[in-house]
Amino acid sequence: MDYQKIKRVVIAGGGTAGWMAAASLAKLLGKNLDISLIESDDIPTVGVGEATIPTMLTLHELLGINEREFMAEVNGTFKLGIAFESWRDVGKDYIHSFGFTGKDCWAAGFQHFWLKGQQLGIAKDFGQYCAELLAAQQNRFAVMPKGGLNYAYHIDAGRYAGFLRRLAEKHNAKRIEGKIVSVNLHNETGFIESLTLASGKVIEGDLFIDCSGFRGLLIEQALHTGYDDWSHWLPCDSAIAVQTESVGPPIPYTRSIARESGWQWRIPLQTRVGNGLVFCSRYMSDDEGIQQLLDNIEGKPINEPRVIKFLTGTRRKHWNKNCIAMGLSSGFIEPLESTSIHLIQRSITRLMQMFPYDGIRQPDVNEFNTQMHAEIINIRDFIVLHYHVTERTDSPFWRFCRSMDIPDSLRHRIELFKQTGRVFKVPTELFGENSWTQVMLGQGLMPEQYHPIVNMMSDDELKNFLNGIDQTANNLVKQLPQHQEFINHYCKASAM
Numbered sequence: 144m145d146y147q148k149i150k151r152v153v154i155a156g157g158g159t160a161g162w163m164a165a166a167s168l169a170k171l172l173g174k175n176l177d178i179s180l181i182e183s184d185d186i187p188t189v190g191v192g193e194a195t196i197p198t199m200l201t202l203h204e205l206l207g208i209n210e211r212e213f214m215a216e217v218n219g220t221f222k223l224g225i226a227f228e229s230w231r232d233v234g235k236d237y238i239h240s241f242g243f244t245g246k247d248c249w250a251a252g253f254q255h256f257w258l259k260g261q262q263l264g265i266a267k268d269f270g271q272y273c274a275e276l277l278a279a280q281q282n283r284f285a286v287m288p289k290g291g292l293n294y295a296y297h298i299d300a301g302r303y304a305g306f307l308r309r310l311a312e313k314h315n316a317k318r319i320e321g322k323i324v325s326v327n328l329h330n331e332t333g334f335i336e337s338l339t340l341a342s343g344k345v346i347e348g349d350l351f352i353d354c355s356g357f358r359g360l361l362i363e364q365a366l367h368t369g370y371d372d373w374s375h376w377l378p379c380d381s382a383i384a385v386q387t388e389s390v391g392p393p394i395p396y397t398r399s400i401a402r403e404s405g406w407q408w409r410i411p412l413q414t415r416v417g418n419g420l421v422f423c424s425r426y427m428s429d430d431e432g433i434q435q436l437l438d439n440i441e442g443k444p445i446n447e448p449r450v451i452k453f454l455t456g457t458r459r460k461h462w463n464k465n466c467i468a469m470g471l472s473s474g475f476i477e478p479l480e481s482t483s484i485h486l487i488q489r490s491i492t493r494l495m496q497m498f499p500y501d502g503i504r505q506p507d508v509n510e511f512n513t514q515m516h517a518e519i520i521n522i523r524d525f526i527v528l529h530y531h532v533t534e535r536t537d538s539p540f541w542r543f544c545r546s547m548d549i550p551d552s553l554r555h556r557i558e559l560f561k562q563t564g565r566v567f568k569v570p571t572e573l574f575g576e577n578s579w580t581q582v583m584l585g586q587g588l589m590p591e592q593y594h595p596i597v598n599m600m601s602d603d604e605l606k607n608f609l610n611g612i613d614q615t616a617n618n619l620v621k622q623l624p625q626h627q628e629f630i631n632h633y634c635k636a637s638a639m
Contacts, residue, residue, distance in 0.1 A: 146501055146502020146503065146504070147349060147502050147503075148349070148500065148501055148502060149176075149349045149350045149498070149499050149500055149501075149502065149503070150175075150176060150177055150349055151176070151177045151179070151347065151348045151349045151350070152168060152176050152177070152178045152179070152348060152349070152350045152351075152352065153179050153180075153181065153338065153346055153347075153348030153350070153351050153352070154178070154179065154180040154181065154351075154352045154354055155181055155323060155338060155351060155352065155353050155354060155355050155360060155361055156180075156181070156182065156186075156353070156354035156355040156356060156360075156470075156472070157180060157182035157304060157308070157318075157354070158300075158304055158354060158356070158470065159300055159303060159304050159307075159470065159484060159487065160354040160469045160470025160471070160472075160487045161180055161182065161304075161352075161354035161469075161470075162180070162304045162305075162307035162308045162311060163202075163307055163484075163487055163488065163491060164352050164354065164469055164487070164490075164491050165178055165180045165307070165308070165311035165316040166206060166307040166308075166310040166311040166314070166316070167202070167205075167206065167491045167495065168316070168491070168494075168495070169310075169311045169314035169315060169316040170206050170207070170310065170311075170314045171205065171206070171495060172495060172498060173314050173315055173316070175500065178311075178315070178316040178317070179316070179317045179318075179319055179346060179348070180311070180316060180317070180318050180319065181319045181321055181323060181338065181340070181346060182318060182319070182320065182321075183320065183321060183322040183323075184320065185322060186322065193297055193298055193299065193300055193410045193412065193417045194222060194225075194295070194296075194297055194397045194408070194410050194478070194481040195222065195295040195296045195297075195298065195481055195484050195485070196241070196295045196480070196481050196482065196484075196485050196573075197241050197293050197294060197295045198485050198488060198573070199295060199296065199484060199485070199488065200294075200295070201488075202488050202491075202492070206310065208310070210286070210634070211633055211634045212634075213306060213634075214296065214630075214633070214634035215634045215635060215636055215637045216302060216305075216306050216636075216637055217296075217298040217299050217302040217303045217306060218298070218299040218302060218412045218413045218414055218415070218636045219296050219297060219298045219299075219412065219413065219634065219636075220296070220297045220393040220395065220411055220412055220413055220626070220630060221284045221286075221294050221295075221296065221297070221395050221626065221629075221630075222241075222294060222295040222296055222297050222395060222396055222397060223240055223241055223242070223275045223276070223278055223279040223284065223292065223293075223294055223395045223396050224238050224239050224240035224241050224242075224275060224276060224279055224396050224397075225238065225239050225396060225397045225398075225399050225480065225481070226238045226279070226396055226397070226398050226399065227239060227399050227401070227529070227582075227585060228398060228399065228400040228401065229400060229401040229535075230399070230401045230406075230529060230533060230535075230585070230586060231533060231534055231535075231585060231586050231587045232533070232534040232535050232587070233535065233537060235534075235587075237270065237581070237584075237585030238270055238276050238279055238280070238396065238581075238585075239480075239578060239581045239582055239585065240270065240273050240275040240276035240279060240396075240581065241275050241292075241293040241294060241295065242273040242274055242275030242276060242292065242293050242577075243273065243293075243577055244269060244270065244272050244273040244276075244577050244580070244581065245257060245272040245273070245609075245612050246608075246612060248596065250594060250596045251564075251593075251594035251596050251597065252564075252565075252566060252576055252577075252580065253272070253577075254269070254564055254566075254580045254584070254590070254593075255564055255593040255594040255596070255597050256593075256597050256600075256605065256608065256609070257269055257272070257609070258564060258590060258592075258593040258597075259593050259597045259598075259605060260605060260606075260609050263602060263605070263606075265602075265605070265606045265609060266609055267609075267613065269580075269581070269584050270581065271613060271616075272609070272612045272613060272616060273616060274292065274615075274616040274619045274620055275292055275293055275294070277616055277617065277620045278292060278395065278620045278623055279394070279395055279396040281620060281623075282392070282394055282395065282625055282626050282627075283395070283620055283623035283624065283625060283626060284395045284623060284624070284625075284626040284629050285622075285623045285624055285629050286629075286633065294395075295481070297393070297397065297410050297411060297412055297417075298412070299412055319340075319344075319346060321340035321341060321342055321344060322340060322341040323338050323339070323340060323341075323355075323360060324339055324340065324341050325338070325339040326338055326339075326360065326361055326364070326365035327339060327345075328365065328366075332464070333366070333464055334464045334465045335348070335351045335361060335365065335366075335464065335465055335466055336348075338351075338361075349465065350465050350466075350467070350499070350503075351465060351466045351467075352466075352467050352468075352469055352494075353466055353467065353468045353469065353472040353473075354469050354470050354472060355472050356470070356471045356472060357453060357454075357471050357472070357475070358472070359458070359468065359472040360472070361466045361468070361472070362458055362460075362461075362463060362466055362468040362472055362473070363458070363472070365466075366463050366464060366466055368458050368459055368460050368463045368468075369458070369459040369460075370454070370456055370457070370458055370459065370474070371456045371457050371458075371459060371474075372454060372455075372456045373455045373456040373457070373476075373523060374454060374455050374456070375547070375548070376455075376523070376527045376547065376548075376549060376550065377455035377476065377477055377523070377526060377527060377530070378423045378425065378455075378540075378543065378544075378547075379405050379421045379422055379423045379455070379477055380423060380424055380452060380453060380454060380455070381421070381422050381423070381424050381429065381432065381450065381451070381452055381453070382419055382420065382421045382422075382450070382451045382453065382478070383419060383420045383422075383429070383432050383433055383436050383448050383449065383450050383451070384417070384418070384419040384448065384449050384451065385418050385419070385436060385437070385440065385444050385445075385446060385447070385448040385449070386415050386416065386417055386418065386444070386445040386446050387415065387416045387418055387440050387441065387442035387443060387444050387445060388415060388416075388442040388443045388445060389411070389412075389413075389414060389415055389416055389442060390416075390441045390442040392625070392626065392627035393411035393412065393413060393416075393626060393627065393630070394411055394626065395626045397409070397410050397481065398410075399479065400439075401535070402420065402422070402435060402439075403426075403427075403537065403538035403540060403541070404422045404423055404426040404427040404432075404538060404540040405420060405421045405422030405423055405427070405432075405540070406420075406421055406422075406479070407419065407420050407421075407435075407436065407439060408420075408421070408478065409440075412636075413630060413635070413636040414636055415445060416440075416441070416442060418436065418440050419436070419478075420432050420435060420436040421477060421478065421479070423540055425540075426538070426539055426540045429450050432450075433448045433450070436448060453471075453475050453477075454475070455475060455476060455477055456474055456475070457473065457474030457476075457516070457519050457523075458472070458473050458474050460508075460512050461473050461474075461490065461511065461512055461515045461516075462508045462511045462512055462515075463508075464503075465503055467490065467494060467511075468490075469487050469490045469491065470483070470486075470487050471483075473486070473490065473515075474519065476519070476522055476523055476526055477526060479526050479529060480522070480525065480526060480529075480574075482522050482526075482573065485573060486515075486518070486519065486522075489515070489518060490515065493511055493514060493515065494511070497510065497511055514571065517569075517571065518571060518572070518573060520550075520552065521552075521569055521572045521573065521574070522573055522574070523550070524550055524552055524553040524556065525573075525574045525578070525579070525582070527549055527550065527553055528553060528556075528557070528579075528582055528583065528586070529582060529586065530544040530547075531544055531545065531547065531549050531553075531557075532557065532583065532586040532587065532588050533545055533586055533587070534587050556579065557583070557588065560579070560580075560583050560588060560590060561588055561589075561590060561591060562590070562591055562592070563590065563591075563592060563594075564590030564591075564592060564593050564594065565594075566579045566580050566583075
C-alpha cells in the first residue's frame with residue numbers, strides 16, 4: 144500500500160485545544176512539519192474552563208514554559224484541590240486534594256490504617272493527614288523544590304490561548320484567519336484532502352486536527368464518526384457562566400457547590416472570579432438556572448451570563464482516517480474534576496508518541512483510540528461516582544442520581560471499596576488510589592473492614608504512626624506564606 148508521508152498538519156479551530164496542539168507540535172516536532180491553524184474571529188470559543196489539574200505542569204515542562212511568566216500572563220492562581228460542598232448531603236463538605244494522604248505500605252493503602260484508627264478513636268479526619276488539604280484550608284501556598292506540594296492552576300482560558308498562540312507562532316506555526324465552509328474528502332479513501340474557507344481559499348493538508356468544538360466539523364459532520372451518549376449516567380446538559388469582580392483574596396482551590404439540580408463552580412483568578420452553574424434541563428430551566436447562579440455569586444458581574452448546552456459522551460473514534468479530534472470535538476464529560484484540558488494534553492502527547500511521519504497506519508489509529516477510550520471511561524466512572532454515592536434525597540435530581548443505573552466498572556469499584564477498603568488504580572488511569580479514596584470517603588462510603596496487616600502494629604504504634612504523619616504535614620504547612628502573599632511575590636498578573 145502507498146502511504147502518504149505527513150508533512151502538512153492543519154488544525155481546524157483555535158481556543159485552548161487548537162493552540163495547545165499548535166504550540167506542542169510546533170515546539171516539539173515542528174522542524175519536520177508545516178503547521179497551520181485556521182481560526183475565525185467571528186466564532187467565539189467556549190473558553191470557560193479555567194481550572195486545571197497537576198498534569199498540566201508536565202506539558203509545560205516539555206514546552207519550556209516559565210511558570211512565573213505564564214502565571215502572570217494568564218491572571219493565574221494556584222490550585223491544591225477541589226472543595227465539594229453539600230455533595231454528600233446538604234451542609235456536609237470535603238476536599239479532594241492533589242496530595243498524597245498519609246503513608247501506604249506494600250500490602251495496604253493508608254486508608255486501612257486510618258480505618259482502624261477511627262475505630263479506636265485516635266484518628267483525625269482522613270484529609271488531615273495530607274499537607275495539600277491542610278494548606279488549602281489555611282489559604283497557604285508556595286512553589287517548593289521536589290517533594291513539595293502537588294498543585295495545578297486557575298487560569299484565564301482566553302489569555303491562555305493567546306499565550307500558547309505566541310509560543311506556537313514563535314516556532315513557525317501559521318494562523319490562517321477564516322471560516323471553514325466545506326470539508327473536502329478524497330473520492331476513494333474518504334480521507335480529508337482540504338478545507339475550503341468562506342473567502343474561497345483552499346487549505347490542503349495531510350493530517351487534520353479537529354478543534355472545532357461541539358460541532359465536530361471534521362470528525363462528525365464530514366466523517367460521520369458517531370457519538371456515545373452518556374447522559375443516562377451524567378444527566379447534566381447545560382452550563383451558565385458569568386465572571387465577577389473579586390471581593391477578597393483568592394483561595395488556593397476550586398469550589399464545587401452542589402445545588403438542587405446540579406452544581407455551581409467558583410474559580411478565583413487574581414483580578415476576577417469565574418462562576419458557573421452546571422445543571423440538568425429536565426429539572427431546571429435556563430431562566431431558573433441564571434437566577435439561581437446570580438443569587439449565589441459574590442461580587443458584581445462583569446459580563447452577561449452565558450448559557451452553554453452540551454451532551455455528555457465521547458466520539459466513538461478520536462482518530463478517524465486522517466483526522467484527530469481534540470477538545471470538545473472529541474466529546475465532553477463535564478467540568479466537575481477539571482479534566483477537559485488534561486484530555487487535550489493526553490491526545491497531543493499520544494499523537495506525538497505515535498506521529499505518522501511515513502503515513503497513517505491502522506494499528507497506530509487503533510492503539511490511539513483504544514488508549515483514549517480506556518482513559519475516558521475511567522474518568523467518566525470517577526465523575527459518576529460523585530453523583531451516585533450521595534445521601535441527598537432533597538430533590539428529584541438527587542433522587543434520580545442515587546437510584547440510577549451505573550456502569551458495571553464503577554459498580555465493581557464501589558463494592559470493592561465498601562466491602563474491603565481496597566482501591567486499585569488501572570494502568571495509565573488519571574485518578575490514583577488516593578483520589579478514589581478521598582471521594583468515596585467524602586461522599587459517605589465507609590469500608591466494612593480494613594486489611595489485617597494493620598494489626599501487625601500495636602495500638603500505641605498505630606497512634607504514633609498517625610501522629611507522626613499529622614505533625615509532618617502540619618510542620619510543612621506552617622512554613623508556607625498566605626496564597627495572596629506568594630502570588631504578589633511570585634507572579635503578579637500583568638496588564639493586558
